[in-house]
Amino acid sequence: MDKNWKIETLAVQGGYEPGNGDPRIVPIAQSTTFKYDDAQSVADLFDLKAPGFFYTRLANPTVDVFERKVAAMEKGVAAVALSSGQAANAFALMNIARCGDHVLAGSALYGGTVSLFTNTLKKNGITVTTVLPSATEEEIEKAILPNTKAVFLESLANPALNVADFELYAKVAHRHGIPLVVDNTFPTPILCNPFDFGADIVTHSTTKYMDGHATSVGGIVVEKGDFNWANGNFPEFTEPDESYHGLIYTRDFAASPYSVKLRVQLVRDYGMPMMPFNAFLTNLGLETLHLRMERHCANALAMAEFLSKHPKVSWVNYPGLPDNPQYPLVKKYLKGASGVLCFGVKGGSAAGERVMNALKIAAIVVHVADVRTCVLHPASMTHRQLSDAELVAAGVSPDLIRLSVGIENIDDLIADFDQALNQA
Numbered sequence: 001m002d003k004n005w006k007i008e009t010l011a012v013q014g015g016y017e018p019g020n021g022d023p024r025i026v027p028i029a030q031s032t033t034f035k036y037d038d039a040q041s042v043a044d045l046f047d048l049k050a051p052g053f054f055y056t057r058l059a060n061p062t063v064d065v066f067e068r069k070v071a072a073m074e075k076g077v078a079a080v081a082l083s084s085g086q087a088a089n090a091f092a093l094m095n096i097a098r099c100g101d102h103v104l105a106g107s108a109l110y111g112g113t114v115s116l117f118t119n120t121l122k123k124n125g126i127t128v129t130t131v132l133p134s135a136t137e138e139e140i141e142k143a144i145l146p147n148t149k150a151v152f153l154e155s156l157a158n159p160a161l162n163v164a165d166f167e168l169y170a171k172v173a174h175r176h177g178i179p180l181v182v183d184n185t186f187p188t189p190i191l192c193n194p195f196d197f198g199a200d201i202v203t204h205s206t207t208k209y210m211d212g213h214a215t216s217v218g219g220i221v222v223e224k225g226d227f228n229w230a231n232g233n234f235p236e237f238t239e240p241d242e243s244y245h246g247l248i249y250t251r252d253f254a255a256s257p258y259s260v261k262l263r264v265q266l267v268r269d270y271g272m273p274m275m276p277f278n279a280f281l282t283n284l285g286l287e288t289l290h291l292r293m294e295r296h297c298a299n300a301l302a303m304a305e306f307l308s309k310h311p312k313v314s315w316v317n318y319p320g321l322p323d324n325p326q327y328p329l330v331k332k333y334l335k336g337a338s339g340v341l342c343f344g345v346k347g348g349s350a351a352g353e354r355v356m357n358a359l360k361i362a363a364i365v366v367h368v369a370d371v372r373t374c375v376l377h378p379a380s381m382t383h384r385q386l387s388d389a390e391l392v393a394a395g396v397s398p399d400l401i402r403l404s405v406g407i408e409n410i411d412d413l414i415a416d417f418d419q420a421l422n423q424a
């Protein structure tokens with residue numbers, strides 16, 4: 001793999017270099033374990049003295065290809081693939097913050113991330129507070145506490161569709177010697193590379209566009225590679241890890257200390273690795289990601305324009321529409337606004353529900369960002385566990401319908417929404 005390849009070439013061929021006579025397609029190493037000729041080889045692997053595979057919880061050849069490809073597409077140095085996007089966000093932060101620490105987040109967040117922050121991380125002693133995505137530099141600065149260890153954002157929030165002003169958040173985070181972590185699920189590296197704008201760690205729910213076919217739940221954490229973990233704020237990176245005979249991550253794995261630590265501490269102890277068959281399927285998805293994202297964006301823009309003019313529609317939120325308040329940030333950070341848009345129907349939630357029920361091509365499913373058009377009502381589904389105040393903070397109004405525009409023919413899709421709206 002050549003680091004100078006453009007992203008489309010990386011999407012198709014990155015991460016896997018078959019030798020003479022090897023399978024052209026990345027093979028599925030559906031094996032929990034690997035065979036060695038002598039005990040010392042295995043001991044060296046356990047001590048992290050030699051690279052290699054010994055148990056699929058920690059690393060697997062198929063998953064390794066997937067990790068290399070995504071790392072290259074995000075312009076990072078290393079990545080760790082996990083069993084879900086939830087695992088990716090949890091580990092991305094737990095690798096930096098521990099009991100007694102604080103994380104600052106932009107408040108427009110996926111429902112699962114809100115509950116991770118307000119329940120499980122909190123129970124484990126990591127507190128998360130939020131600022132509005134539109135916060136000014138001063139407001140972000142004021143929200144940083146002496147024990148803040150990371151700033152967390154969604155690049156294109158699910159489902160509020162706010163675009164994070166990365167550079168502003170990165171500037172404040174770096175002034176305090178802490179990293180910026182960005183969940184880049186919706187744009188994918190095709191539409192946005194957060195590392196270009198100051199992010200230090202990128203996460204994905206690969207369940208969404210990366211897979212793209214709704215076959216595999218997965219997640220990944222990518223490390224940019226130039227954050228200074230030895231600045232005094234992160235003793236776990238610079239002090240000996242007694243669980244590895246005194247290994248020091250910044251010294252012994254200087255190129256990617258964050259990824260190595262995440263894998264050998266968190267994946268070792270909590271598990272949640274990506275499985276080889278899921279890595280195989282998600283890698284197939286990556287091979288067409290650049291083509292699919294183009295069509296998702298084009299179809300969503302046409303759908304947003306159609307809905308904006310429809311007499312039964314009360315509002316449309318698609319950041320790719322020039323009159324959308326997020327549009328300047330889309331122009332600054334993204335190459336397209338993805339296939340997800342939100343709208344409300346005149347008559348509120350009840351009318352919206354009738355429209356969802358009347359759709360024939362678009363289905364009601366708890367999913368987003370795959371080839372098939374689908375709709376979901378976050379307030380009664382993905383964000384159901386949130387309080388009213390949390391819903392407002394996450395950018396979810398009661399009548400909001402989240403529409404994930406697929407790559408079917410746009411005329412068919414518009415006709416479907418037209419007939420469904422006319423029954424509202």
Ligand SMILES: *Cc1c(COP(=O)(O)O)cnc(C)c1O
Pocket residue numbers: 084085086087089110112113154157158183185186204205206207208217218219
């Ligand atoms: C879906 C999603 C997640 C959670 O990912 P899972 O793969 O469902 O665990 C996290 N962040 C965002 C932005 C998502 O859309």
